[in-house]
Structure formats: structure tokens, C-alpha cells
Amino acid sequence: MQRLKTAMIEKATALLTSGEVSKVLGWKKGELGFDVEPAVFTSVDSLVDFTYDAFCGANLSKYLVEESKKEGKILVFLKPCDSYSFNQLIKEHRIKKENVYTVGIECQGKVDPYKLKENGIEFVTDASETVDTVTVNGKEFKKEEIILGKCLTCTKKLLSYDDVISFNEKREPSLDRFEMVKKLEAMTADERYAFWKDQLSNCIRCNACRNVCPACTCTKCVFDNDNSGIASKANSDSFEEKMFHIIRAFHVAGRCTDCGECSRVCPQHIPLHLLNRKFISDIDRLYGEYQAGEDTESKGPLTNYTTGDVDPSDVFGGK
Amino acid sequence: MQKIGVFVCWCGSNIAATVDVKKVAEVLKAEPGVVISENYQYMCSENGQALIRNAIKEHGLTGIVVCSCSPRMHEATFRKTAESAGLNPYMVEIANIREQCSWIHKDIEEATEKAIILGRSAIAKLKLNAPLTSGESAVVKRALVIGGGIAGIQSALDIAEAGYEVDIVESAPTIGGNMAKLDKTFPTLDCAACILTPKMVDCAQNENIDIMTFSEIESVKGFVGNFKVQIRRKARFVDEKKCTGCGVCMQKCPSKKGKNEFNMGLNNRPAIYIPFAQAIPNVAIIDPEQCLKLKNGKCGLCAMQCQVNAIDYTQKDEIIEREYGAIVVATGYKPISLENFNEYGYDTYKDVVTSLELERLMNAAGPSDGHLVRPSDHKEPKVITFIQCVGSRDTSGCGKPYCSKICCMYTAKHAMLIREKYPNTEVHVFYIDVRTPGKNYDEFFRRAVEQYGVDYIKGMVGKVYEENGKLMVQGSDLINNEQVVIPSDLVVLAAAIEPNPSVRKIATMVTASIDTNNFLTEAHAKLRPVESPTAGIFLSGVCQGPKDIPETVSQASACAAKVVGLLSKDKLKCNACVSHSDEMLCTGCSVCANVCPYGAITYVDKEFRIGGGKTELRRVASVNEAVCQGCGACTVACPSGAMDLKGFSNKQIMAEVDAICKR
Structure with a gap:
């Protein structure tokens, strides 16, 4: 990991010095070690705070919606999962590609700070990792014990970039990403309703999921638009407020790359990504396997009609 | 302040028998904004329309709600009524209290309550209506006929005769379709080739007709008057212009x-x-x-x-694009596959044939030069048994629920022709019912029985099996109430017909609707039988429902008359209910353009103020109103709600839903 970070800083320094880019989008060290946050570096000197380690879970691609509008070219480091979001945003004309220099970087799963806390680690003094293990404050963990939920099922690969930094150290996924979706599908409607009612009742509507989601980049979100008729539809039933998540899942259906940011940032630990994964699994079943963000040109299955498209009721029944 | 008039129609007893129309009018009168509420026996009649016109003038109405039949039936009528009284035609809303209410309810109280709710919902929508005006678009004076069977040929000839250019696109290497394969045609027994081939030649020689065989429709874009069609001219590896057909x-x-x-x-x-x-x-x-x-x-x-160097092994498929004002679908039929009817042994025994195969066996240009022999040993059959309704009128799910309509007549024809040419042959026909309505049809069938001695057995066949070199046809004779087994040399199955499978793809491309049996749906079963509900798309022949040749030809000509009526116009009125983008909300994500079937959406970079005296350039959607057909696909696809449809705005639809849910 250290050599990857060194290579990244070298790359950033070279491009800033040559003037090819004027900014760098990466991650900045925090005070507690695990509280790494996305940051824009505008000079070689400022790169002293630049980091890339086992805590860089945050997806950088959405920041480019605003950053790429500004003057000057920006260098961005994209983990495999971030790259899919990046491509999807390019496809939707949300990022000005000509203003971005992309560098793909490999990733073997990022640590979940909550899992650290569960293991009694409140702050990080030193950390190192191999493909399958992470050592924090001298204590060694297996990756599957400590990494983010989204990383446990990750099968994403490096795509195409202006440049790639990789030492060909890839971690294999520990779980099938649709396992929980299948469990939910096996439930009766009442059980499933109870599950979601229980989960979503924890929501405090902090909007973190929406704000972090790379598919949620509307100029004005329907939930912030009094004219949309959705902003505050029904307050008669406390659960109806939670329809927010279901409406949001519909809005990103077919565009969601399954980057898992929604669940990562949820302070209430709601498994929001399951709603999106249900859509992904249905889309795969109806229209053949489709990975949003794998390319920048193809039309998504939900916004493309071909004469070969099936009638959903032929697959799921219900006619 | 809005002044709304409500007009509740009885539709004779169609609505009034199940809906208390007086009560509906009375209750809706109390709705805020409603200044007059009337009921009348036939609102669409001249008197009914006069009542609406007078009310608009007298009360200075700003909008009207007509509680009546489906808007597809009379929305246009009432819009004209409103316009003639000086009201914008788009300030009219229809509450469908017939198809969606009186026709499907039995209980008066329930139906009345629902009619009131539907009325309220239309009033709620009307309150958000805005006057709209429609533009105009030009008409391309050329028609496309998809399918070159007798239906397509007749439609094309009639359109061409009227002076318009017409293209026939046929998927087979030649035009002629199924009719070209037939031997004789009922009820006059003239030879199919003798009456069809001159028409085919007429097509080839007509200057207004361009025939594209071995070609398929690749894509259809546009709308009535302005279709853009891509046609795939499949490689035939022979240069059509050079080949002389010498053979x-x-x-x-x-x-x-x-x-x-x-x-x-x-x-x-x-x-x-x-x-x-x-x-x-x-x-x-x-x-x-x-x-x-x-x-x-x-x-x-x-x-x-080849003397003329017509062979070209390197020929590739070619895609050409043409513009049309109207499209005629004449894709025809094919006999069903018999895989679900193993009991008749079609796949097992060579001498079990379909009626269309029999046509070829009897045809002078067929494989046996018109000499009727069995496919297995080329011997003359002495006993021939026909089985009717193979897959027709079948509710078991193996076949088709409908009557294929042509089989009774062609079976009688086959039986008669065989008895005429081979008098020593025994002919049996198993039937469920013999259905021969039509001019000179029943007389024809009776001739088969009475003059030619064909043995008609009322009953169905259970199975066909082989014994001692004979095909044993085991069936029931319902009139004599007994089981019969007929040792036969040849068994002929009158297989049901179904629409050509390509019609599904074509229907999708031209956005024409299709029924559960894959027949194209007409705009109105009785009053608009040759038009599709999609403007500019017309139906000719069996693609719309089973038909014999005389009926097909009449429909094809009717269809041509409709096409000519359309092509003779210079301009068409556009739809006023088009979509538009709220540029303040649009993110330029292209989702709407992806789903737009008409290519009506493009993107422009526009400068917007973002506060602090700054501006930014944003990519936003822009709708070409002359091309938009108001289908609304973009409004549902738009994630930020920037796309909206005039006359059917999201707000209006929500207002309708709210009005329905309100207690």
C-alpha cells in the first residue's frame, strides 16, 4: 500500500509541476487515522496531507461534477468502484471529461471504521495492509472481518483511464452480492414489509445517502422542490416519510453502479444498497446482465427499448 | 375565477341504465368552480352540442367537463364544440363514465359513486389546464406498404392509381404471398395464378410503385405524415438490375x-x-x-x-432510408405450427399434410405437376380424409381460440376438386361446424355434399395411426352417435392460421397495438376497421383478423382509400399536448432523449445565473414541438422532474389522483 501511495504522490507531483493539471482530487489524512476525507490539492506543497491507505473508502467521482466545471484540469485517482460511477456520470454528461485526468488505482477493500470500533479501536496510530489482512495499531485482522460491506462483495475491475497505477494485487470477493437480495425475495410480503419498516424506521432523513450518491446529481432534487408534489407528500403516517428511500431507489434504477456509498455513509447503518441491488438483480434477470458504468456509451436497459425486451410478467408472473 | 360547466351524458341507456346521471350532475354542481351542471340523453348529438355551446356563451365558461364515453370516442367532437363557441379546445376534459364505469358495473349505487369520483377528478385536472394551440406539419406524399401478398398488392395498386408513389417492402424474394401458392380459389374456382399474377405484373409496371423484395423494415421513426423508415435490402447475391431471369x-x-x-x-x-x-x-x-x-x-x-454478369458473391445487406406519409401493414398470415397436435401424426407420417401443402400437390406448377399423389410413395390416394379446425376454435391452449374463417370453404373446395378430377376417390371431412356465410358460399358447400358426394362427418378426430400401410383416422360421428375409424391414404389437416410472426416487431416499430392473438388492433371495431389507433398506420388483410381473398381485397382497397385521403392533405394539425423541459431543473443527462421514440429532443448549452453575479453554461434539453407526439415517455424517465407534458402535466395527474383518493 505504501508503494502505491508513493507512486500516486509522484504522479501528482509530476503532473502539477509540468502544469498538465492544476489540481488533484484525492484523500486527506484525518485526526483519528480512519477519518480520511476527499480533498482537492492545488499545489505540490499541499500534497503533504495526501494519503492513500486502507481507510480511503470514499468515492471521489461525484466531486468532479462541480470540480470539472471549474477552470483548469484536475487529476483524479479512481478506485475500481469509483470508476464505474465516473463512467456513468460521463455518460450522463455530468462531468466535463476534457477537464479531467484520470488515474486508475487498485484496491483490496477498505476498512469499515465501525467494525474497528466494535473491535475496541477508537483511533489509529499506525496501519498497514496486505491483500488479505490489515494490521491496525499492531493488531492483525483478516480483511473479511474488517472491511466495508460494499468491499466484501466487490467484483469491480480497473477500467480504462489516462493512466493506471497497479501492482496486480487483487482481492477476490468474499460474498455473493445478491445473497441478501435472495433472502429478501424468499420472504413473504408481510415479512419483507416488516423488515423494511424496521430498517427504515431508523432513518433520520439526514440525506447523507442522497448527497453522497453519484447517481443523485440533479440540479434540484425532487425532494427539495416544493413544486414536485413529492417534497413533503404525506406526513399522516410516519412510515410514508420513509418512502423517500424507495422513490430514490427508483430514480437511480438502471443507473446505480452498486458503489455502496449509500450504506457506507448511513449513520443509522440502514442497508440501503439492498434496495438498489434488488433493482440490479431484476434488471439482470429481465434484460440480461448489465453493469451500469462499465462503459460511457451504452444505453441503460431501462431507458432503451429493443424488440427483444421481455414483458416483466413473463419472468416474474402476475398476469 | 374559473367558471366550469359539467355535462353528463346518458348515452341513451348505455350510461343512464347503470349510473344515476341526474345525481351525478347534481353532486358535481356543488364542486368549487362549477357554475352549471347539466345532463342530456345524447351529448354528442346536435342538440347536446348546442346545449354545451349555449352554456359556454351564456355563462362565459372557462372550461368544460363532459362525463361521457371514452375520450378516444368523442374528445375530438367536444373539442370542436368548445372551439365553435369560442373556448380553447384544450379547456375540455372528458370523464369516461361509460367504458370505465357504466359498462363494467352492475350496481347503480356503486357506479353512480364512481361516476361522481371520475367527474371530480376531471374537474381537478381541468382547473390546471391552460389553453393550447397546435402547430402544423407537412405531409410526405408517399406511402409504404409492408407485405407484398394480395393485401399489399391491392392497397399499393389503388394508392398508385390515385397518383401517389408507393413502395412495397416484402421479406420474401418475390411478391405474391400465400395466394400465389394456391391452386384454385373459392367460390368460383378460377385459378389463383390466373387472377393474381396479372396484378403482380401491374405492380411491377406501375411507375408509381417501387417493389423491394427480400427486404425488411429495420426501423421506423417519426409520425403521421412524416415517417422515416430504414429498410434493410438483404443481400440476394444477384444484381437485380442485371438479371434477366433466364434461369x-x-x-x-x-x-x-x-x-x-x-x-x-x-x-x-x-x-x-x-x-x-x-x-x-x-x-x-x-x-x-x-x-x-x-x-x-x-x-x-x-x-x-451468367451472360449478363449478374452474380455478385460479395453483395452485402444494404440499408436505405425513405420518408413516407402513411404506412400500410399487410403482413398476412402463416399456418400454425402443428407441434401441439401430435395426435394427428403430422410429424410422424409423410402422408399427413396441411391444406396449404395439398394446394401445392394439386397445383399444375407444384412438385407433382398437378398430379395428386401421396408424398410417401407418389401413388394416387384412394381414400382422403380431411380434418377441420386443427388448432382453430381451440380453448385447450394448444391452438387458437378464434375461428380461422377460411378453412370450411377451402376444405369444401379441395373435396370438390378431388371428386371432380378423381371421381373414384373417397373423400371424408371431419368438422365441428360448417361455417359458410358469404355470397355464393353456402351454395358452394352444398354442391360439394349434394353433387360431389363428399362425406361430411360431424365430429372431431381423436388420433391418426398407421395400420397395414393405411392411415387410420379415428374420430366420433356425433350424428350417428358412434366411433368411426376411416382407413385413409392421405390425411389433410386444415391448420389454423395466425398472423405472420414478423408483425410483432413491426407493430412495435410503428407503435401500433396488437391483441392477445397477435392480430393488429383496429381503431374502432365497427367504424374504423382499417385504421390502427396510431395515426398514419393502416391495416390491410389478415394482419388485422382472419379473412378470405374477397374480404382481403375489399379491405385492402378500403385501406388505400384512407391512405389516399391522408396523402391528399398538404398539412396536418400537430398535437398540442407536447412535452417541454424546465431548464432550471434539467441536468442534461440525456435520459429523455434516450427514451424519445420520435427523436424530438436535442440539447443546447445555455448560460444560467448562479448567483454572485456569476453565470454558468449548462447543457439542457430542448423539445422540437413539431416532432413531439406527446407520448410522455420523457416525463416518466426524467429523474429530476424537468420534463413535463402540456395538457397532461405531472401536477394535473397528481391532482386527478388526489381527487380520486379524497373522501
Whole structure:
């Protein structure tokens, strides 16, 4: 990991010095070690705070919606999962590609700070990792014990970039990403309703999921638009407020790359990504396997009609 | 302040028998904004419309709600009424209290309550209506006919005769369709080729008709008056312009194992072939599956023999684009596959044939030169048994629920022709019912029974099996109340017909609706039988429902009359209910353009103020109102709610839903 970070800083320094880019989008060290946050570096000197380690879970691609509008070219480091979001945003004309220099970087799963806390680690003094293990404050963990939920099922690969930094150290996924979706599908409607009612009742509507989601980049979100008729539809039933998540899942259906940011940032630990994964699994079943963000040109299955498209009721029944 | 008038129609007893129309009018009068509420026996009649016109003038109405039949029936009528009284035609809303209420309810109280709710919902929507004006678009004076059977040929000839250009696109290498395969035609028994081939020649010689055979529709864009169609001209490996149809290549071709499609696969043809002697165009085609040159590069005999150098092994599919004002769908039919009817042994016994195969066996140009012999041993059959309704009127799920309509007549024809030509042959026909309405039809059938001695047995066949070289047809004779077994030499199955499978794809491309049996739906079963509900799309022949030749030809001509009526107009009124983008909300994500079937959406970079005296350039959607057809696909696809439809705004729809849910 250290050599990857060194290579990244070298790359950033070279491009800033040559003037090819004027900014760098990466991650900045925090005070507690695990509280790494996305940051824009505008000079070689400022790169002293630049980091890339086992805590860089945050997806950088959405920041480019605003950053790429500004003057000057920006260098961005994209983990495999971030790259899919990046491509999807390019496809939707949300990022000005000509203003971005992309560098793909490999990733073997990022640590979940909550899992650290569960293991009694409140702050990080030193950390190192191999493909399958992470050592924090001298204590060694297996990756599957400590990494983010989204990383446990990750099968994403490096795509195409202006440049790639990789030492060909890839971690294999520990779980099938649709396992929980299948469990939910096996439930009766009442059980499933109870599950979601229980989960979503924890929501405090902090909007973190929406704000972090790379598919949620509307100029004005329907939930912030009094004219949309959705902003505050029904307050008669406390659960109806939670329809927010279901409406949001519909809005990103077919565009969601399954980057898992929604669940990562949820302070209430709601498994929001399951709603999106249900859509992904249905889309795969109806229209053949489709990975949003794998390319920048193809039309998504939900916004493309071909004469070969099936009638959903032929697959799921219900006619 | 809005002044709304509500007009509740009885539709004779259609609505009034199940809905208390007086009560509906009374209750809706109390709705805020409603200043007058009336009921009348026939609102669409001249008196009914006068009542609306007078109310608009007298009360200075700003909008009207008509509680009546489906808007597809009379929305246009009432819009005209409103316009003639000086009201904008788009300030009219229809509450459908017939199809969606009175016709489906039995209980008056329930139906009345629902009619009131539907009325309220229309009032809620009307309150958000805005006056709209529609633009105009030009009409391309050329028609496309998809399918070159008798239906397509007749439609094309009539359109061309009226002076308009018309293209026939046919997927087979020749026009003529199923009719070209028939031997004789009922009820007059004239030979199919003698009456069809002159029409085919007329098509070829008519300056207004362009025939594209071995071609398929690739895509259809646009709308009534302005369709843009891509046509795939499949490679036939023979230059149509050079080939003279001399047929030398066919004789020289060493690969002679292709199934002869024209003869229903009953004999073989060479890899290079002309489908039949009177084919139009009379041009050869190479079957790449069979051609040795195309398969492994070794041969090329046909090219060597061809005097005019017409053979081109390198020919590729070509896609051409043309514009049309109207499209006629005439895709025809095919007999159903008999895989669900193993009891009749079609796949097992060579001498169990379909009626269309029998046509070829009896045809002078067929595989046996018109000499009726069994496919197995080429001997003359002495006992022939016909089985009717194979897959027709079948509610078991194996076949089709509908009557194929033509089988009773052609079976009588077959039976009669066989008895005429081979008087010593015994002919039996199993039937459920004999259905022969039509001019001179029943007389024809009776002649088969009374003069030609065909043995008609009322009953169905249970199975066909082989015993001592005979096909044993076991069935029930319902009139004599007994089981019968008829040892036969040839068994003929009157297989049901179904729409040509390509019609599904075509219907999707032209956005025409299709029923559960894949027949295209007409705009109105009785009053608009040759038009599709999609403007500019017309239906000709069996693609709309089972028909025999006389009916097909009448419908094809009717269809042509409709096309000519459309093409004779210089301008068409556009739809006023078009979509538009709220640029303040639009993110320029392209989702709407992806789903737009008309290509009406483009993107522009516009400068927007973002506060602090700054501006930014944003990519936003822009709708071409002359092209938009108001389908609304973009409004549901838009994630940020920037796309909206005039006359059907999201707000209006939500207001309707709220009005329905309100207690």
C-alpha cells in the first residue's frame, strides 16, 4: 500500500509541476487515522496531507461534477468502484471529461471504521495492509472481518483511464452480492414489509445517502422542490416519510453502479444498497446482465427499448 | 375565477341504465368552480352540442367537463364544440363514465359513486389546464406498404392509381404471398395464378410503385405524415438490375438440396433459384446456406454461366432510408405450427399434410405437376380424409381460440376438386361446424355434399395411426352417435392460421397495438376497421383478423382509400399536448432523449445565473414541438422532474389522483 501511495504522490507531483493539471482530487489524512476525507490539492506543497491507505473508502467521482466545471484540469485517482460511477456520470454528461485526468488505482477493500470500533479501536496510530489482512495499531485482522460491506462483495475491475497505477494485487470477493437480495425475495410480503419498516424506521432523513450518491446529481432534487408534489407528500403516517428511500431507489434504477456509498455513509447503518441491488438483480434477470458504468456509451436497459425486451410478467408472473 | 360547466351524458341507456346521471350532475354542481351542471340523453348529438355551446356563451365558461364515453370516442367532437363557441379546445376534459364505469358495473349505487369520483377528478385536472394551440406539419406524399401478398398488392395498386408513389417492402424474394401458392380459389374456382399474377405484373409496371423484395423494415421513426423508415435490402447475391431471369444458373447449379419454400418444402430447389415461374421481380436469388461458393469458396458455376454478369458473391445487406406519409401493414398470415397436435401424426407420417401443402400437390406448377399423389410413395390416394379446425376454435391452449374463417370453404373446395378430377376417390371431412356465410358460399358447400358426394362427418378426430400401410383416422360421428375409424391414404389437416410472426416487431416499430392473438388492433371495431389507433398506420388483410381473398381485397382497397385521403392533405394539425423541459431543473443527462421514440429532443448549452453575479453554461434539453407526439415517455424517465407534458402535466395527474383518493 505504501508503494502505491508513493507512486500516486509522484504522479501528482509530476503532473502539477509540468502544469498538465492544476489540481488533484484525492484523500486527506484525518485526526483519528480512519477519518480520511476527499480533498482537492492545488499545489505540490499541499500534497503533504495526501494519503492513500486502507481507510480511503470514499468515492471521489461525484466531486468532479462541480470540480470539472471549474477552470483548469484536475487529476483524479479512481478506485475500481469509483470508476464505474465516473463512467456513468460521463455518460450522463455530468462531468466535463476534457477537464479531467484520470488515474486508475487498485484496491483490496477498505476498512469499515465501525467494525474497528466494535473491535475496541477508537483511533489509529499506525496501519498497514496486505491483500488479505490489515494490521491496525499492531493488531492483525483478516480483511473479511474488517472491511466495508460494499468491499466484501466487490467484483469491480480497473477500467480504462489516462493512466493506471497497479501492482496486480487483487482481492477476490468474499460474498455473493445478491445473497441478501435472495433472502429478501424468499420472504413473504408481510415479512419483507416488516423488515423494511424496521430498517427504515431508523432513518433520520439526514440525506447523507442522497448527497453522497453519484447517481443523485440533479440540479434540484425532487425532494427539495416544493413544486414536485413529492417534497413533503404525506406526513399522516410516519412510515410514508420513509418512502423517500424507495422513490430514490427508483430514480437511480438502471443507473446505480452498486458503489455502496449509500450504506457506507448511513449513520443509522440502514442497508440501503439492498434496495438498489434488488433493482440490479431484476434488471439482470429481465434484460440480461448489465453493469451500469462499465462503459460511457451504452444505453441503460431501462431507458432503451429493443424488440427483444421481455414483458416483466413473463419472468416474474402476475398476469 | 374559473367558471366550469359539467355535462353528463346518458348515452341513451348505455350510461343512464347503470349510473344515476341526474345525481351525478347534481353532486358535481356543488364542486368549487362549477357554475352549471347539466345532463342530456345524447351529448354528442346536435342538440347536446348546442346545449354545451349555449352554456359556454351564456355563462362565459372557462372550461368544460363532459362525463361521457371514452375520450378516444368523442374528445375530438367536444373539442370542436368548445372551439365553435369560442373556448380553447384544450379547456375540455372528458370523464369516461361509460367504458370505465357504466359498462363494467352492475350496481347503480356503486357506479353512480364512481361516476361522481371520475367527474371530480376531471374537474381537478381541468382547473390546471391552460389553453393550447397546435402547430402544423407537412405531409410526405408517399406511402409504404409492408407485405407484398394480395393485401399489399391491392392497397399499393389503388394508392398508385390515385397518383401517389408507393413502395412495397416484402421479406420474401418475390411478391405474391400465400395466394400465389394456391391452386384454385373459392367460390368460383378460377385459378389463383390466373387472377393474381396479372396484378403482380401491374405492380411491377406501375411507375408509381417501387417493389423491394427480400427486404425488411429495420426501423421506423417519426409520425403521421412524416415517417422515416430504414429498410434493410438483404443481400440476394444477384444484381437485380442485371438479371434477366433466364434461369440458366438454376440448371447449372450443382447444389440442389435446398427446400423449395414455394412448394412448402415438398421438393428441392437449387442454391440459386427463382421462387416460381411468375415471380416478381423475375430475378434469381442465392441461398447462402446451400451455395457452395459462399460456403467454402469452391464453385462459381452460376457466375460463369451468367451472360449478363449478374452474380455478385460479395453483395452485402444494404440499408436505405425513405420518408413516407402513411404506412400500410399487410403482413398476412402463416399456418400454425402443428407441434401441439401430435395426435394427428403430422410429424410422424409423410402422408399427413396441411391444406396449404395439398394446394401445392394439386397445383399444375407444384412438385407433382398437378398430379395428386401421396408424398410417401407418389401413388394416387384412394381414400382422403380431411380434418377441420386443427388448432382453430381451440380453448385447450394448444391452438387458437378464434375461428380461422377460411378453412370450411377451402376444405369444401379441395373435396370438390378431388371428386371432380378423381371421381373414384373417397373423400371424408371431419368438422365441428360448417361455417359458410358469404355470397355464393353456402351454395358452394352444398354442391360439394349434394353433387360431389363428399362425406361430411360431424365430429372431431381423436388420433391418426398407421395400420397395414393405411392411415387410420379415428374420430366420433356425433350424428350417428358412434366411433368411426376411416382407413385413409392421405390425411389433410386444415391448420389454423395466425398472423405472420414478423408483425410483432413491426407493430412495435410503428407503435401500433396488437391483441392477445397477435392480430393488429383496429381503431374502432365497427367504424374504423382499417385504421390502427396510431395515426398514419393502416391495416390491410389478415394482419388485422382472419379473412378470405374477397374480404382481403375489399379491405385492402378500403385501406388505400384512407391512405389516399391522408396523402391528399398538404398539412396536418400537430398535437398540442407536447412535452417541454424546465431548464432550471434539467441536468442534461440525456435520459429523455434516450427514451424519445420520435427523436424530438436535442440539447443546447445555455448560460444560467448562479448567483454572485456569476453565470454558468449548462447543457439542457430542448423539445422540437413539431416532432413531439406527446407520448410522455420523457416525463416518466426524467429523474429530476424537468420534463413535463402540456395538457397532461405531472401536477394535473397528481391532482386527478388526489381527487380520486379524497373522501
